[in-house]
Amino acid sequence: MGGKKAKLKKLKKKVSKLKKELKGFETSQSAPEISPLAPSGGFPNLPVIQGVEFSTAQAGVKYAGRDDVMLAKAIAGSTVAGVFTRSSTRSAPVLDCQNKLKKPLPTDMPVAILVNSGNSNAFTGAKGDGSVQAICTAVSKQVGTATDCVFTASTGVIGEPLPHDRIVAQISQLNATLSKDKIKAAAGAIMTTDTFEKGASASVVLDGKTTHIAGIAKGSGMIAPDMATMLVYIFTDATVEQSVLQTMLSDLNERSFNAITVDSDTSTSDSVMVIATGQNGGSKITDASSTQGKAFAAALGDVMRELAHLVVKDGEGATKFVAINVTGAASNMSARTIALSVANSPLVKTALAGEDPNWGRVVMAVGKSGEHADRDKMTIYFGDILVAENGWVSPNYTESAGVSYMKNAELSISVDVGVGPGLATVWTCDLTHQYITINADYRS
Amino acid sequence: MGGKKAKLKKLKKKVSKLKKELKGFETSQSAPEISPLAPSGGFPNLPVIQGVEFSTAQAGVKYAGRDDVMLAKAIAGSTVAGVFTRSSTRSAPVLDCQNKLKKPLPTDMPVAILVNSGNSNAFTGAKGDGSVQAICTAVSKQVGTATDCVFTASTGVIGEPLPHDRIVAQISQLNATLSKDKIKAAAGAIMTTDTFEKGASASVVLDGKTTHIAGIAKGSGMIAPDMATMLVYIFTDATVEQSVLQTMLSDLNERSFNAITVDSDTSTSDSVMVIATGQNGGSKITDASSTQGKAFAAALGDVMRELAHLVVKDGEGATKFVAINVTGAASNMSARTIALSVANSPLVKTALAGEDPNWGRVVMAVGKSGEHADRDKMTIYFGDILVAENGWVSPNYTESAGVSYMKNAELSISVDVGVGPGLATVWTCDLTHQYITINADYRS
Numbered sequence: 001m002g003g004k005k006a007k008l009k010k011l012k013k014k015v016s017k018l019k020k021e022l023k024g025f026e027t028s029q030s031a032p033e034i035s036p037l038a039p040s041g042g043f044p045n046l047p048v049i050q051g052v053e054f055s056t057a058q059a060g061v062k063y064a065g066r067d068d069v070m071l072a073k074a075i076a077g078s079t080v081a082g083v084f085t086r087s088s089t090r091s092a093p094v095l096d097c098q099n100k101l102k103k104p105l106p107t108d109m110p111v112a113i114l115v116n117s118g119n120s121n122a123f124t125g126a127k128g129d130g131s132v133q134a135i136c137t138a139v140s141k142q143v144g145t146a147t148d149c150v151f152t153a154s155t156g157v158i159g160e161p162l163p164h165d166r167i168v169a170q171i172s173q174l175n176a177t178l179s180k181d182k183i184k185a186a187a188g189a190i191m192t193t194d195t196f197e198k199g200a201s202a203s204v205v206l207d208g209k210t211t212h213i214a215g216i217a218k219g220s221g222m223i224a225p226d227m228a229t230m231l232v233y234i235f236t237d238a239t240v241e242q243s244v245l246q247t248m249l250s251d252l253n254e255r256s257f258n259a260i261t262v263d264s265d266t267s268t269s270d271s272v273m274v275i276a277t278g279q280n281g282g283s284k285i286t287d288a289s290s291t292q293g294k295a296f297a298a299a300l301g302d303v304m305r306e307l308a309h310l311v312v313k314d315g316e317g318a319t320k321f322v323a324i325n326v327t328g329a330a331s332n333m334s335a336r337t338i339a340l341s342v343a344n345s346p347l348v349k350t351a352l353a354g355e356d357p358n359w360g361r362v363v364m365a366v367g368k369s370g371e372h373a374d375r376d377k378m379t380i381y382f383g384d385i386l387v388a389e390n391g392w393v394s395p396n397y398t399e400s401a402g403v404s405y406m407k408n409a410e411l412s413i414s415v416d417v418g419v420g421p422g423l424a425t426v427w428t429c430d431l432t433h434q435y436i437t438i439n440a441d442y443r444s
Numbered sequence: 445m446g447g448k449k450a451k452l453k454k455l456k457k458k459v460s461k462l463k464k465e466l467k468g469f470e471t472s473q474s475a476p477e478i479s480p481l482a483p484s485g486g487f488p489n490l491p492v493i494q495g496v497e498f499s500t501a502q503a504g505v506k507y508a509g510r511d512d513v514m515l516a517k518a519i520a521g522s523t524v525a526g527v528f529t530r531s532s533t534r535s536a537p538v539l540d541c542q543n544k545l546k547k548p549l550p551t552d553m554p555v556a557i558l559v560n561s562g563n564s565n566a567f568t569g570a571k572g573d574g575s576v577q578a579i580c581t582a583v584s585k586q587v588g589t590a591t592d593c594v595f596t597a598s599t600g601v602i603g604e605p606l607p608h609d610r611i612v613a614q615i616s617q618l619n620a621t622l623s624k625d626k627i628k629a630a631a632g633a634i635m636t637t638d639t640f641e642k643g644a645s646a647s648v649v650l651d652g653k654t655t656h657i658a659g660i661a662k663g664s665g666m667i668a669p670d671m672a673t674m675l676v677y678i679f680t681d682a683t684v685e686q687s688v689l690q691t692m693l694s695d696l697n698e699r700s701f702n703a704i705t706v707d708s709d710t711s712t713s714d715s716v717m718v719i720a721t722g723q724n725g726g727s728k729i730t731d732a733s734s735t736q737g738k739a740f741a742a743a744l745g746d747v748m749r750e751l752a753h754l755v756v757k758d759g760e761g762a763t764k765f766v767a768i769n770v771t772g773a774a775s776n777m778s779a780r781t782i783a784l785s786v787a788n789s790p791l792v793k794t795a796l797a798g799e800d801p802n803w804g805r806v807v808m809a810v811g812k813s814g815e816h817a818d819r820d821k822m823t824i825y826f827g828d829i830l831v832a833e834n835g836w837v838s839p840n841y842t843e844s845a846g847v848s849y850m851k852n853a854e855l856s857i858s859v860d861v862g863v864g865p866g867l868a869t870v871w872t873c874d875l876t877h878q879y880i881t882i883n884a885d886y887r888s
Contacts, residue, residue: 011455089811089819123807125820125836158804159837268811346790346875347883354884360602363567367533367712375533376569392569393603431790432884436877439791440798 035220037313037321037409037429038196046183046201046214049235051075051277053178056189057170061163062118062156067189069167071174072113072233073143078277080111080151081246083253085270092121092128093152094269096136100148104242109145111275113233114152114167114174115190117218121154121162122268131164138168142175153231153271155192155218183235187216190231193438194220194314200306204299206292207282211238213299217307219270220262220314232257232272232307238296239278240285247288248297249274256304259336260427261343262315274300312427317434320352322427325414328379329422334371336424338417341369349431352411357402359387366415377418383411479664481757481765481853481873482640490627490645490658493679495519495721497622500633501614505607506562506600513611514633515618516557516677517587522721524555524595525690527697529714536565536572537596538713540580544592548686553589555719557677558596558611558618559634561662565598565606566712575608582612586619597675597715599636599662627679631660634675637882638664638758644750648743650736651726655682657743661751663714664706664758676701676716676751682740683722684729691732692741693718700748703780704871705787706759718744756871761878764796766871769858772823773866778815780868782861785813793875796855801846803831810859821862827855 052074056067074080082101084094105111114135121128136150143150154162187197198217203210219230240248249272257272278284285293313321324343329335342348345365351358359380366373376391382405386394405411496518500511518524526545528538549555558579565572580594587594598606631641642661647654663674684692693716701716722728729737757765768787773779786792789809795802803824810817820835826849830838849855 008452008455011452011459014459015455085811086814087808087811088813088815088817089807089822123804123819123832123835125834127836158807159832268808346879350880350883353880356884360567363533363602364531364712367529367531369532370530371532373532375567378533388567388603390569391567392571430884431880433877433880435790436794436797436875436880439794440800440876 033195035195035314036319039310043184043187043197044199044201046199047203047212048180049212049214049277050237050279051078052235052275053180054182054186055174055177055179056182056185057174059116059166059170061116061166067185068118069114069116069170069174070186070189071139071171071178072186072235073178074111074235074275075277075279076110077107078111078275079240079242079245080105080273080275081242081249082151082271082273083250084272085268087268089123089268091154091269092124092132093154094271096132097151097153097271100151105149106146109149110143112139112143112145112150113273113275114139114150114171115231116154116162116167117190117192118156119154119160119162120156120158120269123159124161127161131162134164135167138171142171151273153269155190155231155269158268183214183216187218190216190218192218193316194218196314198307198310198314200303200310202299202302204295206238206280206285206296209280209282211280211282211296211299212236213238213303215303215307217311219311220316230257230270230311234274234300234303236274236276236300237279238276238285239280239282240276240296244285244288244293245274245276248300252297252301252304256301256308259425260308260312261340262312262318262429309427312429315429316438317432318429319409319432320430321410322352322429323412324426324428325412325423326417326425327414327423328416328418328420329424330372330420331422332424333422335422336426338366338369338371338373338415339424339426341365342413342415343426343428346431349428352406352430353432355403355406357382357387357399357406359393359402362413362415363388366417372419373417374419379416379418381414382406383408477639479639479758480763483754487628487631487641488643488645490643491647491656492624493656493658493721494681494723495522496679496719497624498626498630499618499621499623500626500629501618503560503610503614505560505610511629511633512561513614513618514559514630515583515615515622516630516679517622518555518679518719519721519723520554521551522555522719523684523686523689524549524717524719525686525693526595526715526717527694528716529712531712533567533712535598535713536568536576537598538715540576541595541597541715544595549593550590553593554587556583556587556589556594557717557719558583558594558615559675560598560606560611561634561636562600563598563604563606564600564602564713566602568603568605571605575606578608579611582615586615595717597713599634599675599713602712627658627660631662634660634662636662637760638662640758642751642754642758644747644754646743646746648739650682650724650729650740653724653726655724655726655740655743656680657682657747659747659751661755663755664760674701674714674755678718678744678747680718680720680744681723682720682729683724683726684720684740688729688732688737689718689720692744696741696745696748700745700752703869704752704756705784706756706762706873753871756873759873760882761876762873763853763876764874765854766796766873767856768870768872769856769867770861770869771858771867772860772862772864773868774816774864775866776868777866779866780870782810782813782815782817782859783868783870785809786857786859787870787872790875793872796850796874797876799847799850801826801831801843801850803837803846806857806859807832810861815861816863817861818863823860823862825858826850827852
């Protein structure tokens, strides 16, 4: 009997050990509910923007049991600026928004933005254009504005006709429930594979008037047409001329949303819009290079950069948030190309995932960029740690210092390529098993 | 007691079940010994090339218990052509080879090629140049040729000084054991993370003389500087003028080794060389556009394309070999850019890994390429299956047909972008968990 008892004990131990191992495997395979890089404080307290109201509803386009449509309404006289995906296969809503922004909007009518999640209305041919028309017409009627003042976006599966009737059926209800306080709900309704709502704000005193900026974003790949388009809406009570707002947005976009990459893939629907209601009581900004213009642009830039970072931090499978700083390049453009080459390199990204201070892969990615770099003057830093200089590993660098640094969740890699004054920063995340699991293991 | 017995039985069953589950996980994680895409027949029977001999040895540069150096010697009067990585951080051996090919080689001296695996001698500063000098001097003495006729390559870890003394110590032995029959051993000695030796051959009648071409290659990422540089050596008994051989190689390279991508990463050491011994007894090819020139180039192109395919088939973690055909582009260059955009898209590559006929991701990748494409005239085929046409999914396409097709190990995706006569084909593989495991989970 003693033998049996001992055997039982041994087997119990084995089961417990095997269970533990299995748990380890399963944990490494399963998706986290919320990105480990999400801000610990949750969704921020965003200021109310005078002149803007939000509402959300369940249209059931694809998701059940959650809000999947949002309406934002901005007061008549608001100025609107937008930047959109450069994809040659861009979606019907993007083409419609771009057309509407080509000419001045009527100044006596409110502006409306209608976004649905679950279906991207991309690569849907002429039917897609019809869906956009149907939604814009319905919104313009309910909200009481011209169709030219209605902007839409759709995010979700590609190539399936958008069941726009389900959205149209909700518009009366959406219009009836508009409120200044619903920006968090709006951030939630536009999510697809996002694991948390993204918001950011700033305030700035212009002409003696405190001016607020509040923005929301969605996006978690860079960015699949399936489910992970990036959409950004920023609202402010600033008073800004449309052309000035557009110039600021296009300019700041290069150093925020156009300076992030999760997987180098670009959505057919990416949209970033800024709406300024002019309710701050200040005088109109008519010159981007004026004192007021610069102050406003700086605050707007802060909000855009923060939202851009949040998109990377919700990158599919991301466990590391990484800034790639390039200096010493032939030009800023060249620095940007080098930074993107490093940020998009699968070998750099897998090294980050493995917490491997593999500076050789950084050298490789700089080399393959096609840009001018002086191999023998190149300097590489991981954070503050000098890793390589003068074309070789630094004599003071130790592998253990590199290994220890790579354990941080937020990292920076800085490369000076030794040929000129050009510089750029790009933000990215690592490439993990979880990215493969999200995009390969389960069919949409 | 009965209760204990039952408990014991139950626990035993549980252990067996847990063991099975664990095994499943482990199998999905562990590297296959040989790529599932490796040719079923093993290494081909390559013809002996008159005028070329090979030998291999264990220098112990990094690997123990296997040959890691190879010497190839070609008869005096051979012509040599080469193409190399465009990386701006290229290795010392690559720079040395490029310099030597700038001027005509002496015609009365043999040509030697010395390759080591385990250390890439890249990003090693002035020490790296010294290692190349030391090896070339030792080889020239033993083989009895000028240092200008000695070409080297190194593949393996980056940034570590090459212990060239270990290689130099083997050169006398290498020279003493040269043989016409050792090309397979040579293919093995240059391997790093490769899972199988790669060889290909062709023969062609030129001027009434049967002419042979035999080549070997290594490479399995595209291509990490760590361990997976691509190296290719092709030998032929054809009689060809050097400038003609160089032109043919550069031209054919665009449609073979420059038309493959595993992970979009480019090595600091990639080298492709062709050595023609002139031993076929035919008259010299002095014009690439002559009948003989065209016939030879066609055969050389076959060997190059086959070797290029083998490199992709040994791609890290690859389970699918995929041809991306683009037609209807504005130019051939534009078609190539679009094909590479599809081939390098992580979302396309993970869809391939998941056997997901996700044509939406193909549309996305075409759109993000920055090249001109007509969304509403675009056509997409998976193999012979018409998937999308006129800017939307084809009415005859069924998801089940797509799913069934994607189960094949060799796939083709053909996209007509509807704007012009440009065309290009690029070959790639899928992006799997195994790629992440190889490059992230284990530190080098």
